[in-house]
Every structure is written in structure tokens, then in C-alpha cells.
Amino acid sequence: MLAPALKGTIFAEHIHHYYKIGSTNTQAMEAAAAGAPAGSVFLAEEQTAGRGRGAHRWYSARSLGIHCSVILRPSLPPSEVLILSLAVGLAVHDAVREIDSRVEADLKWPNDLLIEGKKFCGILTEMNGEATRVRHIVIGIGINVNQAQFPNELQSTATSLRLATGTEWSRVELCMALLKSLDREYQDLLHGAGARDSILRRFQERSSSVHGRAVSVEENGGFQGITEGLDARGFLRVRTRNGLRTVLSGTVRLE
Amino acid sequence: MNLKEIKELIEFLKEQEIAEFELERGDVKVRIKRAPDSNVQAQDTRIIAVQTPGPLVTDNSAIAATSPPAATPPKEPTVKAEGPLHTVRSPIVGTFYESPSPGSPPFVKPGDVVEVGQVLCIVEAMKLMNEIESDVAGEVVKRLVANGQPIEYGQELFAIRPKT
Numbered sequence: 352m353l354a355p356a357l358k359g360t361i362f363a364e365h366i367h368h369y370y371k372i373g374s375t376n377t378q379a380m381e382a383a384a385a386g387a388p389a390g391s392v393f394l395a396e397e398q399t400a401g402r403g404r405g406a407h408r409w410y411s412a413r414s415l416g417i418h419c420s421v422i423l424r425p426s427l428p429p430s431e432v433l434i435l436s437l438a439v440g441l442a443v444h445d446a447v448r449e450i451d452s453r454v455e456a457d458l459k460w461p462n463d464l465l466i467e468g469k470k471f472c473g474i475l476t477e478m479n480g481e482a483t484r485v486r487h488i489v490i491g492i493g494i495n496v497n498q499a500q501f502p503n504e505l506q507s508t509a510t511s512l513r514l515a516t517g518t519e520w521s522r523v524e525l526c527m528a529l530l531k532s533l534d535r536e537y538q539d540l541l542h543g544a545g546a547r548d549s550i551l552r553r554f555q556e557r558s559s560s561v562h563g564r565a566v567s568v569e570e571n572g573g574f575q576g577i578t579e580g581l582d583a584r585g586f587l588r589v590r591t592r593n594g595l596r597t598v599l600s601g602t603v604r605l606e
Numbered sequence: 607m608n609l610k611e612i613k614e615l616i617e618f619l620k621e622q623e624i625a626e627f628e629l630e631r632g633d634v635k636v637r638i639k640r641a642p643d644s645n646v647q648a649q650d651t652r653i654i655a656v657q658t659p660g661p662l663v664t665d666n667s668a669i670a671a672t673s674p675p676a677a678t679p680p681k682e683p684t685v686k687a688e689g690p691l692h693t694v695r696s697p698i699v700g701t702f703y704e705s706p707s708p709g710s711p712p713f714v715k716p717g718d719v720v721e722v723g724q725v726l727c728i729v730e731a732m733k734l735m736n737e738i739e740s741d742v743a744g745e746v747v748k749r750l751v752a753n754g755q756p757i758e759y760g761q762e763l764f765a766i767r768p769k770t
Contacts, residue, residue: 436734460732477734481739482695571754585732586732599730599732
């Protein structure tokens with residue numbers, strides 16, 4: 352159903368659809384290690400072990416969300432691939448806006464997407480490579496689409512596109528828009544001049560929390576401060592009592 | 607490489623009873639050879655040659671002078687201690703994780719024998735989890751960074767004694 356609409360993108364050829372799976376990222380990482388081609392897409396109706404960062408889980412109820420992982424094999428050194436993390440968030444942002452321009456999605460560094468402070472999309476990227484060469488990257492994207500409610504423990508922090516807009520969404524339509532916008536971001540990064548600057552600029556335009564926002568960061572013992580934009584590599588700068596610090600990876604909590 | 611790192615390296619070589627060690631990194635070349643027996647006076651570790659355009663040269667004498675005297679005669683180097691160590695470096699800036707998720711067992715620990723391509727750790731940056739693989743087969747001798755520590759591009763993560 353998706354393939355014809357994705358003609359011309361790197362995602363048109365190898366789409367795998369599962370009704371139930373442990374985790375699309377785990378599946379994609381294993382397939383990539385076994386030689387699956389770049390552009391392979393893994394979609395699941397339900398994940399029984401959806402993963403987030405660290406030990407976090409991704410709530411993946413049946414046929415309500417998008418659980419999508421893709422394999423990429425960019426000809427870039429690992430250090431130049433990091434910014435893809437930000438670009439994927441932008442791709443989701445664009446796809447959502449393409450389907451419904453009323454949605455005010457807000458990016459939280461590095462790539463969570465929120466609506467009115469509640470998360471509806473999480474992205475987890477896994478990379479395997481050598482010092483100078485990426486062997487494969489798997490980008491996992493989880494989007495809460497048609498959930499009408501969440502388990503108690505998630506109610507204060509999670510939302511869905513349906514809850515935010517009051518209408519049901521077509522997951523197929525959104526997923527197509529997403530794979531197309533992801534293809535655009537990826538091709539730009541590989542071939543486009545100035546792609547990195549464009550990613551940094553657009554991210555800062557679409558994130559309300561990347562400038563002047565009080566945050567606490569878990570990384571490195573934990574610290575608090577006020578966000579001060581991104582550096583040239585895409586890392587978040589935070590002004591603390593003890594000076595400017597750069598956040599590499601930790602969870603950033605909005606205060 | 608600074609004075610502190612060299613000192614740590616020397617301590618480490620002593621601990622592991624490594625007789626001879628060579629390291630080349632950019633313009634810096636360090637070769638350390640330990641005396642084979644206790645007849646050598648107070649000092650059991652000598653830096654044979656250090657070539658570097660940096661400040662390391664001036665540190666050279668200080669290192670030799672501050673090397674603690676051997677409390678006991680150094681033991682005979684064992685067979686397995688021979689040969690230079692291989693270091694695995696990080697291809698990205700990020701945070702070092704020894705295990706796939708908090709609380710789970712580490713990918714590897716010192717003493718483990720690893721194959722080429724075996725995952726040693728994860729370095730995370732911007733929620734991108736980078737699996738770092740071993741590029742040699744051999745024995746993991748030491749982990750050179752702490753779990754959760756921020757690390758730089760090119761930083762050394764593991765010392766591995768290649769299988770001969």
C-alpha cells in the first residue's frame with residue numbers, strides 16, 4: 352500500500368510490515384547486520400518490547416500508533432552523522448504539519464516532539480560503524496497517532512495526534528508523509544550544500560525550549576540552567592551558575 | 607598526552623606486568639621498557655624515548671623522577687604480557703555506556719576475549735546510540751573510561767591485547 356507512493360525515495364523497495372513484533376529497531380538492527388539493504392523499512396502494528404533511550408519503554412498499543420524503523424547506510428564518518436538525530440525530528444514535524452497544518456508541534460532537544468508540553472513522538476537512533484565509516488544506522492520513530500487514552504502513569508506526559516486534534520488520523524497517510532520528508536532530509540544531508548546549517552536553523556525555529564528555557568539535565572551528575580541554543584555540531588548549550596555547558600546526550604527536562 | 611596520563615599508563619603497565627610498551631599517537635611517540643630484574647636501582651620503569659613537539663619533552667625528567675621506587679622486585683614478565691596493546695577509540699563525542707541499558711551487565715569486562723566486530727560499549731550523542739566494536743581479536747586488558755563519562759572524539763576506550 353505504501354510502496355507506490357514512495358517511488359523515487361530510498362524507502363520504496365523494501366517495506367516489511369509486522370502485526371506484532373518485539374521492537375522494530377531490534378528487528379532492523381539484526382536485519383542490517385545480516386546485510387539488509389539501505390532504505391529497508393520495518394513497520395509494526397504492535398510492539399511488545401518497544402524501546403526508548405536507556406531502559407525506557409515505548410508504549411506501543413495495537414494499530415493505534417506508527418512504529419517505524421528504517422535502515423540507512425550513509426557514506427559519512429560517524430561524527431558527521433550525529434546531526435541526523437535533529438533532522439529526523441524535523442522530518443516528523445514536517446510530516447505532521449503536511450497532514451494537518453493546525454498542529455503546533457514543538458521539538459525538544461534532541462528529537463522529542465511535544466504538543467502542549469506532552470510527548471507524542473519519540474526517536475531512537477542506533478548506529479554501527481568504524482572510526483571513519485558508518486556501517487549502518489537504524490532510525491526508530493514512534494508516533495502516538497490514534498490513542499484515545501493512555502495508561503495512568505503516562506497521562507500527564509503523553510498525548511496523541513487524535514487527542515490533540517479531536518479527529519482520527521490515517522496512519523498510512525502520515526507514515527507516507529514521514530518517509531518522504533525523511534528521504535528529503537537524508538538526501539539533503541548527503542548531497543545538499545549547507546544542509547547542516549539548515550538543520551540547525553530550522554530546529555531552533557521549531558523548538559520553543561532551545562533558547563532561554565530553564566532545564567535540568569541528567570547527564571554527568573546532573574545540572575540545571577537556561578538553554579542557550581545549539582552549537583555548530585548540534586549539541587545543546589546550557590548556561591549554568593558555573594558557566595556554559597554543552598549537553599551531549601542526557602535527557603533534558605523542561606522546568 | 608599529559609604527565610598524569612603517562613603516570614597512569616606506567617602504573618597500569620606495572621600492574622599488568624607488561625615489560626615493554628610502545629604508543630604512537632599523531633606526533634607523539636612513547637616507548638616504555640621495564641627493567642627485567644631488581645638489580646636496577648630504585649627505578650623499575652624507564653622511558654627509553656619520547657618524541658614530541660609538545661610540552662611532553664620537558665615533562666620527561668619529571669616523570670622519571672616521580673616514578674615511585676619499586677617496593678618489591680618486578681616479577682618476570684609472563685608470556686601473555688608480551689606485545690603492544692591495541693587501543694579502541696571513540697569515533698564520536700558522547701557519553702560512554704558499558705552496557706546496553708542501565709542495570710544490565712556490561713558488554714565486556716577486563717579478561718574477556720573478544721572477536722573482531724564484537725560490541726564493546728555504546729557511545730551516545732543526541733540520542734544516537736553508537737555501538738563501538740572491537741577492531742581486533744584479543745583479550746580486553748582494561749577499560750579506560752568510566753561508565754557514564756563524557757568522552758571526546760578519538761578518546762581511548764579500551765586496551766586490548768591482540769591475539770597472536
